Amino acid sequence: MASGEIVTVVGANGAGKTTLLKCLAGIQPVSSGSIVFRGETLTSVRAHARVKRGLAQSPEGRQIFTNLTVEEARALMARPSCLLLDEPSMGLAPILVAQIFDVVKGMKALGVTVLLVEQNAFSxxxxxxRGYVMETGRITLSGSAAELIADERIRSAYLGI
Ligand SMILES: Nc1ncnc2c1ncn2[C@@H]1O[C@H](COP(=O)(O)OP(=O)(O)OP(=O)(O)O)[C@@H](O)[C@H]1O
Ligand SMILES: [Mg+2]
Structure with a gap:
């Protein structure tokens, strides 16, 4: 991912989105492959050390900022950083969901890179x-967000359009 980019991973329940984010954050071991962040291989680097390098995760369904940990706050100050957001809008009222997406856009404006997983794929x-489509643990499709929104397969399978 490029600095300041927002990238989303779209996929059905159980596709492996949360697992991917946990592997990137270092809270779940990877079974194969490697994790490279800003030119450094982090595969065997512990989670807290990844945070110090600017890679912060907000766990599944936990709202950004309201539950920000000290480590996450440190990660936000150490720009450029990358935030891994796993369903930040889960359980929120629509007006607050809109605010979460505004916050994500604001982060991009600050140069923060965001990897976003959301139940609401359209939002x-x-x-x-850009976006990736994940099916049973594998990336099956990728493209610009505009390409994916226009793709008939994505529209019927994930966007309900
Ligand atoms: N690459 C993989 N290979 C094998 N199993 C996997 C892989 N990725 C995830 N799994 C398994 O699939 C299950 C569901 O994964 P996960 O919770 O990551 O899905 P999810 O896409 O976040 O689903 P949801 O949309 O419901 O949050 C877990 O039991 C996990 O261990
Ligand atoms: Mg999940």
């Missing part, structure tokens, strides 16, 4: 620059 693709 996620609407704020994202």
């Amino acid at each position: 996620a693709l609407s704020v994202a620059d």
